[in-house]
Amino acid sequence: MERNHLKDGVGIQVDDSHSKELWETALNPPSRSVLPPAASLEQSRSSIITELSHTGQGYTQTKDHLFNDIIPGLNDSAINANYYGFVTGGVTPAALLADNVVSVYDQxxxxxxxxxxxxxxxxxxxxxxxxxxxxxxxxxxxxxxxxxxxxxxxxxxxxxxxxxxxxxxxxxxxxxxxxxxxxxxxxxxxxxxxxxxxxxxxxxxxxxxxxxxxxxxxxxxxxxxxxxxxxxxxxxxxxxxxxxxxxxxxxxxxxxxxxxxxxxxxxxxxxxxxxxxxxxxxxxxxxxxxxxxxxxxxxxxxxxxxxxxxxxxxxxxxxxxxxxxxxxxxxxxxxxxxxxxxxxxxxxxxxxxxxxxxxxxxxxxxxxxxxxxxxxxxxxxxxxxxxxxxxxxxxxxxxxxLVAYGKDGYRAMVERQIRLARLVTGWLHEHPKYTILGGGASKEDLIAATYVIVLFRAKDEALNARLASAINGTGKMFVSGTKWAGEPACRVAISNWKVQVERDFTLIKEVLDEVSR
Incomplete structure (x- = not known):
């Protein structure tokens, strides 16, 4: 039986082979749905341990529980560049490294x-x-x-x-x-x-x-x-x-x-x-x-x-x-x-x-x-x-x-985010099935005023009522549902450092065309 770290004291060796896997997942996430499938959510939710045992199940079994049961029920909001909800950023490599130091030294x-x-x-x-x-x-x-x-x-x-x-x-x-x-x-x-x-x-x-x-x-x-x-x-x-x-x-x-x-x-x-x-x-x-x-x-x-x-x-x-x-x-x-x-x-x-x-x-x-x-x-x-x-x-x-990337690095990142948002704004303005919200007298004015968020709705009322769930149901990207002037609307919030303008614009167009058919 595995020894209990709390009972047996410090200096006990543990298997840390998962560390490299987690690092790789953060920087190069697997190709999967932005949100967990319903079956994964159900399985993960049912696996949550709700009764505290006297002996505990040990480090190794708990590690397996986290990787096999808990992680499949988590979304990819920080690691997937196509998660556009809640103005949720990712984690830069330098910040991720530092956060590991934070956890180890726990000041x-x-x-x-x-x-x-x-x-x-x-x-x-x-x-x-x-x-x-x-x-x-x-x-x-x-x-x-x-x-x-x-x-x-x-x-x-x-x-x-x-x-x-x-x-x-x-x-x-x-x-x-x-x-x-x-x-x-x-x-x-x-x-x-x-x-x-x-x-x-x-x-x-x-x-x-x-x-x-x-x-x-x-x-x-x-x-x-x-x-x-x-x-x-x-x-x-x-x-x-x-x-x-x-x-x-x-x-x-x-x-x-x-x-x-x-x-x-x-x-x-x-x-x-x-x-x-x-x-x-x-x-x-x-x-x-x-x-x-x-x-x-x-x-x-x-x-x-x-x-x-x-x-x-x-x-x-x-x-x-x-x-x-x-x-x-x-x-x-x-x-x-x-x-x-x-x-x-x-x-x-x-x-x-x-x-x-x-x-x-x-x-x-x-x-x-x-x-x-x-x-x-x-x-x-x-x-x-x-x-x-x-x-x-x-x-x-x-x-x-900040030490790693400096002001120039952040300027370049924000510029990419804005340019992607503006491409989406211009494309939606011309789209026969969508309407851009938030005000603006012309396409040019709308584009110039666009920062990192695009607010829009479907022209068809029935589609608009389920638009956010339809987009998110593709598994390819995630948007937040909201309300504007009392009516349902969707919001694309671009904030991840991994944004690639042309790649992500192509995906967004594909998804929005797909759900509007």
């Missing part, structure tokens, strides 16, 4: 202790490299943190925004003071939102946005802002001229001036269904910034994947995309996602803010001396500026992939 990147590990140094360096990638000045963005993804980054952003705008409101009213003297101070992190709202003379807090991601509403619920207080300030006429996220500036200022409410503004830099941008260039962003300053609003940018427009050059080919991500350097905070276009493993997001003091007010651990960092160090302790106290070393794959 808890929570406290910056210079005599213990360089993990926090790598964490800090990776954040600096990301700022370089996106053209953000390092010294202007002192607060940076890795998160579990864009949702967690939006949580950090809105939590900081909540702290900032209510502090401003309380200070404006002259309510800041010493709690011991009977006056409430202006810190939500210290005394809670109800107390500070009362001190500031406010009824509540609202989030203003144009077509925000669902995670913004989720975060508003978590933070006590309320999902009902996430309000649309989108123009009613924007889609007719290809700007479905266009600001209604008259409504925007009216909401900012609303009596009894402080505001956080969340800009959608890459909307999830269309890939479109809420602003059209630096001048419009400055206009938003000026209004936020006038009314003491926090300006947050949800740039989960739109941020990568900033790696493009200034050629006319990508002018609209480049302009869509212009100006985010004027924001108070920015959300980014690593497991999308950066192509590092789940789960990885990142967040930047200009206001390190605000982050510490929100996230610091009280009265925990053992969590203090080494004195005199410029690198902050991560657990005092973000949600998690225990943190996976998710910075290492980010560091590794």
């Amino acid at each position: 808890n990147v929570c406290v910056h202790l210079v005599d213990h590990s360089i993990a926090t140094d790598v964490d800090y360096a990776a954040l600096c490299l990301l700022k370089d990638l996106f053209g953000l000045k390092r010294d202007e963005w002192p607060h940076g943190i890795f998160t579990t993804g864009a949702t967690a980054s939006n949580l950090v952003g809105l939590a900081c925004g909540r702290e900032y705008v209510l502090r401003k409101a309380a200070q404006k009213r002259g309510a800041s003071g010493d709690i011991a003297s009977g006056n409430i101070t202006d810190s939500v992190g210290e005394y809670g939102m109800p107390a500070v709202l009362e001190a500031a003379g406010l009824k509540g807090l609202q989030v203003l946005s144009t077509m925000p991601h669902s995670s913004v509403g989720k975060v508003a619920g978590i933070l006590g802002i309320g999902r009902a207080n996430v309000k649309s300030i989108v123009s009613n006429t924007g889609e007719s001229h290809g700007q479905p996220l266009e600001f209604d500036f008259e409504l925007f200022e009216k909401e900012l001036a609303r009596d009894g409410f402080a505001s956080i503004v969340s800009i959608s830099c890459g909307e999830v269904n269309t890939g479109r941008f809420a602003t059209k260039g630096i001048d419009e962003f400055r206009r938003v910034r000026a209004l936020c300053d006038k009314y003491n609003a926090w300006l947050h940018v949800d740039a989960a994947f739109g941020m990568f427009g900033r790696v493009l050059d200034d050629s006319p080919e990508f002018e609209i995309i480049k302009k869509g991500s212009e100006g985010i350097e004027l924001a108070d905070s920015i959300t980014g996602d690593g497991h999308k276009l950066l192509n590092v493993p789940y789960d990885c997001g990142f967040f930047f803010s200009r206001h390190g003091d605000v982050a510490e007010e929100v996230f610091r651990n009280p009265n925990a001396v053992y969590l203090s960092s080494s004195s005199g160090e410029h690198i902050p302790t991560p657990l005092n500026i973000g949600v998690e106290n225990s943190r996976r070393f998710r910075a290492l794959p980010v560091y590794s992939t």
Whole structure:
């Protein structure tokens, strides 16, 4: 009988022959359906062990169980370039290598202790490299943190925004003071939102946005802002001229001036269904910034994947995309996602803010001396500026992939992704059985505005109702089903580093022609 590693101690030899097989699968996946066949799903699901045994079945039998039973029930979302759902990236070879190192050494990147590990140094360096990638000045963005993804980054952003705008409101009213003297101070992190709202003379807090991601509403619920207080300030006429996220500036200022409410503004830099941008260039962003300053609003940018427009050059080919991500350097905070276009493993997001003091007010651990960092160090302790106290070393794959491929590598990847999306857009625009959605006066305008997402529907209502399942049922590619203007639609989201423009365009045409017959 195989020895039990937990009972018998360390130093026991195990068969690691599977490691090479896994590496080969990741880089050169087998030719199979993007999704597991129904029979494989049923078999894998029925094989899941649901009762804990006393003795355990041992390493070898468990390895066989994983390879023979569990893996056949997993999809190929990260390893197949033709998985176009959820803006799911793959994993670059350099990131995959680093993630194996992460699992082996399993650092808890929570406290910056210079005599213990360089993990926090790598964490800090990776954040600096990301700022370089996106053209953000390092010294202007002192607060940076890795998160579990864009949702967690939006949580950090809105939590900081909540702290900032209510502090401003309380200070404006002259309510800041010493709690011991009977006056409430202006810190939500210290005394809670109800107390500070009362001190500031406010009824509540609202989030203003144009077509925000669902995670913004989720975060508003978590933070006590309320999902009902996430309000649309989108123009009613924007889609007719290809700007479905266009600001209604008259409504925007009216909401900012609303009596009894402080505001956080969340800009959608890459909307999830269309890939479109809420602003059209630096001048419009400055206009938003000026209004936020006038009314003491926090300006947050949800740039989960739109941020990568900033790696493009200034050629006319990508002018609209480049302009869509212009100006985010004027924001108070920015959300980014690593497991999308950066192509590092789940789960990885990142967040930047200009206001390190605000982050510490929100996230610091009280009265925990053992969590203090080494004195005199410029690198902050991560657990005092973000949600998690225990943190996976998710910075290492980010560091590794940026060191390996540099800005030029990522620029080339994003260019391929955009060019494929634009070929699909142009082809669908001319197709007799499909309609492109998201606005645009002409084919040329549609193509120029296309980033890495193509939103479309079938003209035939019956086909459109089952279009996503029909496409995915071919096993050759995967798309996300969604809704646009209340009607079913499909979304092709191109985000894998393995994209090959002509090869993938040929496959997409074949599949969409096949299901439309």
